[in-house]
Amino acid sequence: MNSDVIIIGAGVTGCAIARYLTRYDVSVMVLERNEDVCTGTSKANSGICHAGFDAKEGSLKAKLNVAGNKMMEVLSKELDFPFIRNGSLVLCEKEEDMPRLQELLERGKKNGVENLEIIDRSALEKLEPNITRYAVGALYAKDGGIVDPFMLTIALGENAADNGAKFIFNSEVTDIEKSSGGYIVKTTEGNYEAKIVINAAGVYADKIHNMVSEDKMHIVERRGEYFLLDKSAGSYVKSTIFALPTALGKGILVSPTTHGNLIVGPTANDIEDKDDTATTAAGLQEIRDMVDKRVVNCPLNQVITSFSGLRAHGDRGDFIIEEVKDAPHFIDVAGIESPGLTSAPAIGVMVSDMVRDMLSLKENAKFNPKRNGILHPFTLSDEERDKLIKEKPSYSSIVCRCEMITEGEIIDALTRTLPAKSLDGVKRRVRAGMGRCQAGFCSPRVMELICKYTGCSMEEVTKFGGASRQILGTIKEEI
Numbered sequence: 001m002n003s004d005v006i007i008i009g010a011g012v013t014g015c016a017i018a019r020y021l022t023r024y025d026v027s028v029m030v031l032e033r034n035e036d037v038c039t040g041t042s043k044a045n046s047g048i049c050h051a052g053f054d055a056k057e058g059s060l061k062a063k064l065n066v067a068g069n070k071m072m073e074v075l076s077k078e079l080d081f082p083f084i085r086n087g088s089l090v091l092c093e094k095e096e097d098m099p100r101l102q103e104l105l106e107r108g109k110k111n112g113v114e115n116l117e118i119i120d121r122s123a124l125e126k127l128e129p130n131i132t133r134y135a136v137g138a139l140y141a142k143d144g145g146i147v148d149p150f151m152l153t154i155a156l157g158e159n160a161a162d163n164g165a166k167f168i169f170n171s172e173v174t175d176i177e178k179s180s181g182g183y184i185v186k187t188t189e190g191n192y193e194a195k196i197v198i199n200a201a202g203v204y205a206d207k208i209h210n211m212v213s214e215d216k217m218h219i220v221e222r223r224g225e226y227f228l229l230d231k232s233a234g235s236y237v238k239s240t241i242f243a244l245p246t247a248l249g250k251g252i253l254v255s256p257t258t259h260g261n262l263i264v265g266p267t268a269n270d271i272e273d274k275d276d277t278a279t280t281a282a283g284l285q286e287i288r289d290m291v292d293k294r295v296v297n298c299p300l301n302q303v304i305t306s307f308s309g310l311r312a313h314g315d316r317g318d319f320i321i322e323e324v325k326d327a328p329h330f331i332d333v334a335g336i337e338s339p340g341l342t343s344a345p346a347i348g349v350m351v352s353d354m355v356r357d358m359l360s361l362k363e364n365a366k367f368n369p370k371r372n373g374i375l376h377p378f379t380l381s382d383e384e385r386d387k388l389i390k391e392k393p394s395y396s397s398i399v400c401r402c403e404m405i406t407e408g409e410i411i412d413a414l415t416r417t418l419p420a421k422s423l424d425g426v427k428r429r430v431r432a433g434m435g436r437c438q439a440g441f442c443s444p445r446v447m448e449l450i451c452k453y454t455g456c457s458m459e460e461v462t463k464f465g466g467a468s469r470q471i472l473g474t475i476k477e478e479i
Contacts, residue, residue: 003029003166005355006185006194008173008208010034011042012149013336014200015156016348022163023352024361029194030157030165031187033172033204035465036425037418038153040202042341043428044277044309046226046266047257049145050339051088053108053116054245060319062111065339067346069143075345079155080373081148082258088144088240089128091135093293100244101139108141115142128237130295144240148258149341150428151373154418156348159371161417163364168192170465173201176211182329183212196329196355203274203312205320205334212327217320217334220313221274224266225283226306230436233302234260241294250338252290254298259431264291264298266309279306304436311337319343321350329358374412374430378404399449400442402435410446414453421454423447424464443470 005021007014010032021028034040049072055061076083092101101118108116119140124131127140161167171187178184182195199208206219229236240255254264267283284306291298314320314335324330333351336343355361377385377395388408389396395408413420413429420426423433426446433439433446447461447470462468 001029001190001192002181003027003192003194004359005029005196005198006031006183006192007198007200008185009040009200009202009204010037010157010167010169011040011200011202012038012153012156012341012344013202013333013347014198015153015160016344017198017200017333017351018160018165019156019163020345020348020352021355022160022165023364023367024356025364026355026359026361028160028165029192030160030167031171031173031185031192032167032169035169035421035462036428037157037167038150038428039464041309041311042149042153044226044307045149045224045311045338045341046253046255046263047146047149048088048240048253048255048339048341049083049085049147050342051108051116051141051144052111052113052339052342053090053104053139053141054250055111055339056318057107057110060321061339061343064319064343064346064350066112067349068339068343069145071345072145072147072342076147078369079159079371081151081155083145083147084258085143085145086239086256088141088242089124090139090141090242090244091132091294092137092244093134095136097244098137101137104139104244108139113141113143116140128239128241128295130236130297131241132292132294132296134293146240146255146258147341152341152344154429155371155373156344158417159369162371163367167418173208173211176208178212178327196331196358198331198333198351198355200333200336202336203310205312205332209324209332209334212330213324214326215324217332218315219334220315221271221276222311222313222337223269223271223276223283223308224311225279225287225308226263226265227284227287227300227303228305228307229262229264229299230302230304231260233262233299236262236299237295243293252287252294254291254294259434261304262299262302264300270313271310274310277308277310279308283308305438313337319347321347323354331355374409374416376409376430377406399445400432400435402437402442403431405430405432405442407449410449411453414449419454421450422462422464422468423450423470426450
């Protein structure tokens with residue numbers, strides 16, 4: 001199967017590139033090794049929209065972070081995903097470290113960040129009454145925000161698909177060969193040919209790059225572990241609270257989420273396994289030990305789950321976005337660690353414009369920038385909800401009581417342009433299973449709906465694709 005452009009990886013970066021490429025008259029194919037979009041780094045991160053003061057002046061991280069932050073509010077309205085400008089605070093624990101805050105302030109201004117100021121202890125306490133007793137001041141970035149990383153990625157992917165991009169899942173790239181027409185990408189599901197290949201494979205970007213280039217790349221898998229707290233703890237802070245950054249990143253943060261939970265983490269530990277997203281006793285204890293440096297009496301007794309994600313740390317310390325020197329028309333989009341989520345829309349524009357220039361593309365007159373998200377009936381007025389239920393009775397049946405998710409929402413998730421095919425796919429789209437009981441009660445009903453709308457049997461339903469089947473056998477009936 002041929003395409004003008006093949007994108008390897010359907011995380012937030014790959015989906016953003018696909019979405020912005022469909023602005024042009026070009027055929028786009030996205031290959032993903034897993035069963036859905038948003039199954040790697042994009043599904044396990046802090047959900048922070050960084051203001052842009054941390055990255056080194058003149059770096060791609062700095063440029064694309066600031067640009068992505070400025071794009072996010074308009075994009076959230078176009079694509080209908082949650083985004084809130086809640087502001088961020090970088091705490092200083094010692095008077096002698098206050099000059100480091102000033103350095104961040106100056107760097108932020110040089111990067112083009114607006115609405116930055118340094119505040120003292122008194123102003124800090126007014127903003128955040130539960131702030132740690134160790135803080136003597138903070139850098140306050142009013143333009144910092146929080147975003148739903150699942151819905152951002154899914155929205156970008158759905159809009160790309162609605163505009164003609166073709167997504168092929170469960171297709172792991174095994175080799176890439178140069179051809180007269182560009183490249184032949186070999187996968188576990190067949191071979192595909194394209195004029196241009198874009199490597200947006202996250203922690204696997206080095207493996208993909210090294211298939212075509214003699215100048216070898218190395219990506220370090222940096223694992224970050226988190227606690228997610230119940231919505232009863234969601235209002236403990238309003239801002240996203242950081243410490244002064246170190247060489248390993250921005251450290252343990254405390255932040256509300258767009259859905260009213262509280263998130264605490266991540267750790268930062270380099271490992272040598274691209275699939276190891278296990279949590280560890282040592283990592284979670286590190287969070288417990290550090291959290292009092294951010295807030296007092298953090299309600300960790302309200303933890304409903306812990307998780308970890310992998311960040312793709314490149315040796316250069318900056319994003320790698322470039323045409324590979326010894327592989328013309330092969331574009332690396334690698335080392336996209338924090339602030340990668342914030343930068344994704346700007347990366348999408350940058351890479352799509354690179355492709356536009358390479359292929360002399362014309363604009364797609366039929367491009368539609370809008371996407372309607374999944375309707376949550378409890379956002380409607382009583383009258384609107386009554387009307388909806390009369391027209392579609394499935395919206396009257398609650399499946400997930402923790403998050404108040406209806407059957408109608410799950411059906412929508414299972415029948416969209418890029419439909420959910422697993423329990424986690426449903427969870428990422430409508431939050432069924434993300435509440436206090438962590439899918440303990442709603443899973444059987446969600447599984448029934450998956451069977452009904454995908455045509456699979458109960459024995460074939462998976463948690464996240466592959467071999468993650470939920471039913472391993474049946475109990476023999478007694479006669």
